[in-house]
Amino acid sequence: MSIFDVEVESVKEGTQTLQPYKGNVLLVVNTASKCGFASQLKPLQELYDRYKDEGFYVLGFPNDQFLNQEPLESEEIPDHFKEKYGVTFPLFKKTMVRGENISPLFEQLTDETKGMGSSKIKWNFTKFLIGRDGTVLYRYSPSTNPEKIETDLKEALK
Known part of the structure; x- marks a missing residue:
């Protein structure tokens, strides 16, 4: 199944596929507002602003599976991220990124990639360039700063 056919839960549109993003370069990120890596939201937004006119989207999937670092309700997250970090890239409902209830999107992403010793996501802000x-x-680790992705992103946009 194509990544664009996978169903996801949008805060505003409900269940949808990633078809609206077909033909674009995507950076899928599992986010959390209370994570130590939440400061990456600002440089992620800067990448999005810099390259969105070339067909690039950052897609944020909030997650609360790691030490309850996303206490906000799905509907509260977009306003919080916009107010605190200036985020305008698309955000989705809280999503399971590992375990028996893993979302189909993250199941496919982790099946296609491997982290350190295992394919399962180990922390918030794991990033996938599609x-x-x-x-x-x-696939980038949570500690990879968004600026370090820019070279790969430019190549993908060519």
């Missing part, structure tokens, strides 16, 4: 054709190009 090409225009839906292929997962790179």
